[in-house]
Amino acid sequence: MEVWQQIKRLGVSLFVLLVGLSVGISAHAATSAPQPPTSPPTTIMGINLAGGFTQEPIDSNHISGDTVTLSAKGTRNILETLTNPLGSRKYVWWESTDGGTTYNKVGSNSTTYTFTAPSVTSPTQLQFQCEYDFTGIGLFYNEWSRIATVTITPARVPTTDIQVTSASPGIYNGASTTVSATLTPSTATDPITWTSSNPSLASVDEYGNVTATDASSSTSGTANDHGIVTITGTSNGHSDSVKIMVGALQNVTVNEGSDATFTLKDLPEGMTVANWYRVQDGDVTALNSTSTSYTVSKTSVGGDNGTSYYATLNYTVNGSTKSVNTNSALLTVNKSGLLALTAVPNFNFGAVDVGTLIDNDAALENTDTTTSGSAYDGNNNGELSVMDSRTTGGDWTLTASLAPFTLSDGTDGHLGTATLDLYDPTSRLDENIPDTSTATKIYTSSDYDGQNFDVTDSSLDLTADPEIAAGDYQSVVTWTLSVAPS
Known part of the structure; x- marks a missing residue:
């Protein structure tokens, strides 16, 4: 079959080169074998990137004398639509009565094929396949549906249970998928009816073909073009459902x-x-x-x-x-009902010459430099944040205390008096925190609102000390978030 397909395509290509015209070729004849089904089309937001069948003919069971209708729908890909506007496709239906060995053409130029189920004395299977036949200019090949089996029985077999599944758990706007039902017993002949919980979001037809609505032009996020839709199948009073997510993005x-x-x-x-x-x-x-x-x-x-x-x-x-x-x-x-200190800053105040500090006070600016060490347990971008998502409770207060500076090896050293000037001009925060381990109030809020400060521009004020000892000094800031009784 693969070899035949290659020969067929080569022949069409040569025909195009010589004449400039391509004609769709039907692969089925009175004694031909079935064709492999075409891959499902790629569709997003109603744009068909690759052609194919958006609705496939489905398997079904019927009793003798029933009117049976098979349905299929195909789509042309966007390239074919743009480059071959005068071209067309037609539907051709093929039937096999010998178990799929040979097929005969039984209908054309309609998305549906209807026939009366023949009289049988035992379960009899018929196979059907739909061809989406191309006619026009350009090199575009015929599409083939799945092969559907219709089983004819001499008498009704009631449905005792139903299980519904979907070919896809989710579809984009403008796209389609198919839901199907497995009946118990498998030979049940009762019809299946389909319903959608939200037809304006995604509709379902009598064949189980689900189509999502197009994306709305509204950008508010509140349009009925995304969410979950429930598709329900019912047969002989028994029902089952499946949920399908509609839309490229969800809330x-x-x-x-x-x-x-x-x-x-x-x-x-x-x-x-x-x-x-x-x-x-x-x-x-x-x-x-x-x-x-x-x-x-x-x-x-x-x-x-x-x-x-x-x-x-x-x-x-x-x-x-x-x-x-x-x-x-x-x-x-x-609001989650939480009050939390979500970010505290690290500080790095660089270096100062010992000779300078012997005779003069100094103000060291925060360098906003990434530094590691035992005293560094926050962030290096100056972020100080409190989250308050409560709806009840008392005011919160943030305090900070600065421990005396010691040398990095743990010894006391001698630095003199130091004061941290915690400063955020945009939030009007300017508090002096002495290095005496004394709690200093930074901010109080009574509106159940969190606060974000950027204290990158903070500084460290050092007093002159004739006994200062050289070395790397560090200290720890202790932040305390507390709530007053309401």
Whole structure:
């Protein structure tokens, strides 16, 4: 079969080179073997990157005299649509009555094929395959559906149970998938009816073909174009359901202080992320990220709750780059009821000449330099943060105490008096903390709001001391977060 396909394709290619015209060739004849089914189409946001069948004919059981309808739907890929606008495809139905050994053409030019089930005295199987036949200019090959088996029985076999499954756990906007039902007994002939919990999000037809709605143009994250839809199959009073996730992006809910990640799952081959965008109060901000996921770090109720996110995807058609937007998804940040000190700073005040300190006071600026050591257990970017996601409780107060400086080897040395000037101009924070291990109040809040300070511009004030000893000195700042009784 593979050899025949290669010869067939070579022949068509030569025909195109000589004449400039390609005609779809039917591979089935009265005595031909079945064709392998075409791979499912790649569709995202309604764009068909690769053609194929979006709906396959399904297996079914019927009794003699039933009207049986098989259905299939195909799609042309985007390249074919753009380069061959005058071309067309038609549906051709093939049937086998000898167990799939030979096939005969039984219908054409319709997405459905209907027949009356023949009279039988024992279960009899018929096989059907649909061909999506290409006719037009260009080198595009015929598509083939799966082979569907229709079993005809002489009398009704009631359904006693049903189990529903989906071909895919999730689909992007504008895409399709198929749900199917396994009946008990397997020979049950009762029909199956399909329903969707949210038809405007994803509809399901009588054949179990599920189609997702297109992505909304709204960037609020609240449009009904993403979420979970439940598809239910019912036969003879028995029902079962399956959940399908619709949309490229889903809403994310986190507690304040946690990270929130939006993820594009199973991005189709040939599509790449051009950029991510954040929407807040209608204002759109480019996030300069081409990853398949985007993380919002340390979320806050005030800054992140109610924002939405979407991505722009790029794909190439006939050498030209095209773009399409995903749906927008909403970020919800809940107060978690926690009060926590989430970040404290390290300080490095550099060096000063001993001769200078013998006669003069000195103010050493924080160098914001990454340093390691036993006294360094915070961050090197000046971040001092308190998270408060409570809804009840008393005011919180942050204090700091500075221990006397000692040499790095643990000996006392001799440095004189030192004072840490904790300074953040944007938050109007300017507190002096002496190196006497005395708690100094830094900030008090009564609004159940966390605070973020940047104390990079802090300094260390040293007094002159004629007995100063040279060496590397270090100290420890102890931060205390406390709550007054409410």
